[in-house]
Amino acid sequence: MLALRDAAWPVAVLDNLATGFRFAVPDDVSFYEGDVSDAELVAQIISEQGTRAVMHFAGSVVVPESVADPLKFYANNTAASRALIEAAVKAGVPHFIFSSTAATYGVPEASPVSEDMPKEPINPYGWSKLMTERMLADVAAAHPINYGALRYFNVAGADPQARSGQSTAGATHLIKVAVEAATGKRDRVAIFGTDYDTPDGTGVRDYIHVSDLAAAHVLALEALIAHPERSLTMNCGYGRGFSVTEVLDAVDSVTGARITRTHEPRRPGDPASLVSDPSRIRATLPWQPQYDDLGTIIAHAMAWEHRLAEMRSAKGDNG
Ligand code: UDP
Numbered sequence: 001m002l003a004l005r006d007a008a009w010p011v012a013v014l015d016n017l018a019t020g021f022r023f024a025v026p027d028d029v030s031f032y033e034g035d036v037s038d039a040e041l042v043a044q045i046i047s048e049q050g051t052r053a054v055m056h057f058a059g060s061v062v063v064p065e066s067v068a069d070p071l072k073f074y075a076n077n078t079a080a081s082r083a084l085i086e087a088a089v090k091a092g093v094p095h096f097i098f099s100s101t102a103a104t105y106g107v108p109e110a111s112p113v114s115e116d117m118p119k120e121p122i123n124p125y126g127w128s129k130l131m132t133e134r135m136l137a138d139v140a141a142a143h144p145i146n147y148g149a150l151r152y153f154n155v156a157g158a159d160p161q162a163r164s165g166q167s168t169a170g171a172t173h174l175i176k177v178a179v180e181a182a183t184g185k186r187d188r189v190a191i192f193g194t195d196y197d198t199p200d201g202t203g204v205r206d207y208i209h210v211s212d213l214a215a216a217h218v219l220a221l222e223a224l225i226a227h228p229e230r231s232l233t234m235n236c237g238y239g240r241g242f243s244v245t246e247v248l249d250a251v252d253s254v255t256g257a258r259i260t261r262t263h264e265p266r267r268p269g270d271p272a273s274l275v276s277d278p279s280r281i282r283a284t285l286p287w288q289p290q291y292d293d294l295g296t297i298i299a300h301a302m303a304w305e306h307r308l309a310e311m312r313s314a315k316g317d318n319g
Contacts, residue, residue, distance in 0.1 A: 002163060003214035004055075005029060009221075012049045014042070015058070019168045023311075037080040042087035053095035053221055054088050056081060059128075062172050063103065066125035067268045077128035082135060089143045095224040096136065096147040097217055102206070102237065102274045104130040104151060112206075112239055112277035115151070123269030133233065146231045148220040153206035153237030153276045155213055157297040158304030165210075165304030174244060175207060178251045179301045181259045183309065189259050191244050193266035196273070202244035204273040206237035209291035209300070219285040232284060237276025238292045250294045254302060 004011040005026070012030035025031045030049065034041045036058045045051065059077040060066065066073040081098070088096055103126030104119045121127045136147040156175040158165030166176050180186045194201045216236050223232060242250070252258050281287055291297060 001025065001029065002159060003211070003218050004221075007218050009218070010049075012045060012051070014045060021167050024164050024167070035080070037083040039083055039087045042084060043091055046087070046091040046093060051091070051093055053097065053224070054084065054093055055097040055217060055221070056084055057099045058084075059099065061125070063123050063125050063269045064172075064267050066123050066128065070124035070128075073124045073128040074131075077125070078131045081132040085132075085135060085139055089139060089145060092144070094145055094228060095221065096145055097220055097224070098132060098136060098147060098149050099129075100133055100149040100151045100233075101126060101129045102151050102153045102235070102276065104133065105274065107271045108274065111241075111273055112275045113235070114277040115233055115235060115280055122271060125269070137231070140231050144228075146224050146228055148217075148224055148231065149233040150213075150216060150220060151233070151235050151276075152213060153208050153235065153274060155210050156207045157209040157211065157291060157300040160211060160291070160300055162300075162303050162307045165301065165308070167308060174205070174247055175251075175298060175301050178248055178259060179298065179305045182251050182255045182257065182302065183305045185305070185309075187260060188262055189248060190262050190264040191248075192264050192270065194263050196266070198243055198272055200243050200245050203270055204241035204243050204275065206239065206241050206275045207247070207294065207297055208237050209289070209297050211300075212238075212287075212289040212291050215290075216281065216285065216287055219287055223285055234281045234284065235276040235278055236281060237278055238289060239276055239278040241273060241275040242294055247294070247298075251298050254295060254298050 001011055001013055013025050014032045016035045032045055060073050104121055105113050106120040106122040109117055119130055133149045140147050171177055178189050181189045191202055198204045213236050248259055
């Protein structure tokens with residue numbers, strides 16, 4: 001949303017605030033509180049705003065939770081997406097961008113993984129997103145709409161100006177968890193699995209800075225508008241992986257302290273390694289990542305963590 005606003009696109013936000021925060025939306029951006037599956041509300045917003053494109057970020061994202069509660073993911077990710085896509089089609093919205101995921105690949109047959117490799121998710125999260133990709137492909141073939149399915153690898157960091165960042169309590173994503181540990185909000189980090197077939201035995205992921213990912217969305221929108229007959233399915237990652245241990249070491253070198261680590265069993269639903277082949281996005285969009293550096297990603301996540309702590313103490317809230 002900030003990237004669109006910075007690029008002078010008129011933008012409105014719909015969020016049910018289940019995990020989001022009202023403060024994340026600046027006062028000069030129209031805000032609607034509600035659910036993407038509320039067809040009536042979505043129709044009203046599209047008509048009020050004259051919406052020409054939908055960027056659909058809503059959904060549940062924690063992989064082990066999807067294993068424990070698959071129906072939540074098929075409701076929040078698959079059924080809600082179906083409702084939103086239908087509302088967009090009915091209102092004649094010509095462009096749709098969808099937050100998909102590297103989890104659609106399951107255990108990739110090769111690394112780095114490219115878009116045409118087999119999609120065999122190993123958790124309900126990946127399936128819930130892959131089903132939405134399928135719906136979009138079928139809908140784009142039948143109706144005057146094109147779409148961008150952006151397969152996110154591991155999104156991390158925060159806005160470089162500390163205007164926004166991950167704020168939800170009970171974080172589970174590695175860099176967020178590690179930064180919370182480095183700033184004293186938690187006392188240790190659990191390493192889930194040390195016996196993977198990776199160089200140091202811990203899981204390997206392709207961590208992408210959220211601002212580079214946001215920039216990819218703006219460029220994808222421009223490409224969809226320029227080529228209405230073409231849809232895009234693209235990996236969003238840098239094409240290099242870091243292990244859990246490497247991430248924790250990198251946090252330690254940013255802070256000059258050492259995070260306490262514990263070794264735990266593998267987490268359900270986790271593949272050993274997920275690294276993107278970014279050739280397609282590089283060939284399709286004029287995308288120039290600005291923050292492809294683990295230390296920078298961590299430093300921005302850390303700055304946001306400090307900002308959050310200030311906001312909490314200003315509110316008299318220690319949580
Ligand atoms: N991970 C970990 N400890 C944590 C959180 C994550 O060891 O507290 C590992 C996890 O097993 C995976 C990697 O870090 O190998 C990235 O996990 P995350 O939850 O950040 O993203 P995911 O890849 O599951 O979407």
